Amino acid sequence: MSAITVEHLTHVYSQGTPFEKTAVDDVSLTIEEGEFVGVIGHTGSGKSTLIQHFNGLLKPTSGRILVGDRDMWADPKKIREFRFMVGLVFQYPEYQLFEETVAKDIAFGPTNMGLSAEEVQQRVQQAARFVGLNPNKLEKSPFELSGGQKRRVAIAGVMAMNPKVLILDEPTAGLDPRGRDKVLNEIKQYHKTQGNTVLLVSHSMEDVAKYADRVLVMNKGKVAMFDTTEKVFARSEELSAMGLAVPQVSRICRGLAARGLNIDPNCYTIEQAKQQLLALRSGKGADLNA
Numbered sequence: 693m694s695a696i697t698v699e700h701l702t703h704v705y706s707q708g709t710p711f712e713k714t715a716v717d718d719v720s721l722t723i724e725e726g727e728f729v730g731v732i733g734h735t736g737s738g739k740s741t742l743i744q745h746f747n748g749l750l751k752p753t754s755g756r757i758l759v760g761d762r763d764m765w766a767d768p769k770k771i772r773e774f775r776f777m778v779g780l781v782f783q784y785p786e787y788q789l790f791e792e793t794v795a796k797d798i799a800f801g802p803t804n805m806g807l808s809a810e811e812v813q814q815r816v817q818q819a820a821r822f823v824g825l826n827p828n829k830l831e832k833s834p835f836e837l838s839g840g841q842k843r844r845v846a847i848a849g850v851m852a853m854n855p856k857v858l859i860l861d862e863p864t865a866g867l868d869p870r871g872r873d874k875v876l877n878e879i880k881q882y883h884k885t886q887g888n889t890v891l892l893v894s895h896s897m898e899d900v901a902k903y904a905d906r907v908l909v910m911n912k913g914k915v916a917m918f919d920t921t922e923k924v925f926a927r928s929e930e931l932s933a934m935g936l937a938v939p940q941v942s943r944i945c946r947g948l949a950a951r952g953l954n955i956d957p958n959c960y961t962i963e964q965a966k967q968q969l970l971a972l973r974s975g976k977g978a979d980l981n982a
């Protein structure tokens with residue numbers, strides 16, 4: 693079954709005022725259960741507006757959102773249920789930490805779901821493990837932690853609700869390269885272990901290329917592309933025209949192929965490029981699809 697279905701979604705901010713802005717414009721798409729979807733697009737293309745509809749934080753101006761086969765806004769009184777089914781990690785989520793201890797912060801979501809104290813404790817421990825947080829940090833104040841650790845606590849707080857769909861809006865913004873890799877690997881690990889659907893909004897093509905099965909490209913409030921990672925990055929000229937650079941390694945593969953080397957011009961991760969170059973060195977040449 694599909695995890696999320698979007699039917700003709702339009703979202704207009706400040707409708708009827710001079711500031712009126714159509715941020716999402718007649719978008720229809722389907723996200724399948726268990727997929728890892730990367731969402732990319734220029735700043736202002738509507739990524740954050742779109743995903744905030746998926747847990748009912750924003751209400752469509754027109755159109756429908758279905759979670760599984762349930763229309764989210766069929767009964768507005770029930771919208772809270774969807775907040776637990778679809779977990780959203782905002783940009784800079786560490787600003788929303790507020791409890792005295794890390795454990796209490798992570799426990800906030802599952803407690804609100806009405807789980808037993810015992811179950812909440814289990815969820816907290818498990819989520820802390822997902823984000824590689826040492827158990828001795830659990831009784832500390834979140835404000836004693838480093839920036840990267842605070843970010844992980846905030847992510848753990850959403851993972852602890854074990855949402856069917858986990859959405860992260862620019863989860864690595866502002867982290868150094870090592871912190872970035874750690875957080876992304878933890879998300880990948882979570883996806884693999886739990887089998888839940890994951891949506892990763894990112895402006896980093898490299899990150900999306902490495903982790904996503906499918907990539908959704910937003911442009912000016914519309915879906916410009918939604919296809920497998922390989923197919924999306926093969927359309928590098930269209931991406932460039934939208935102000936999106938393909939991964940650096942894609943440009944290298946293209947350049948080498950253009951110079952006559954037997955390399956697939958559509959490689960998009962460093963690992964793929966490495967395999968191709970090694971094959972070339974051993975004299976075999978390589979085809980990604982072989």
Ligand SMILES: Nc1ncnc2c1ncn2[C@@H]1O[C@H](COP(=O)(O)OP(=O)(O)O)[C@@H](O)[C@H]1O
Pocket residue numbers: 705706713714715733734735736737738739740741742
């Ligand atoms: N709360 C808001 N009020 C009015 N306009 C907004 C608001 N949030 C976003 N916008 C506008 O909607 C458009 C899409 O923004 P956003 O969804 O944040 O894009 P992205 O996440 O891709 O950067 C932008 O033009 C932005 O300025």
Ligand SMILES: [Mg+2]
Pocket residue numbers: 739740741861
């Ligand atoms: Mg955004």
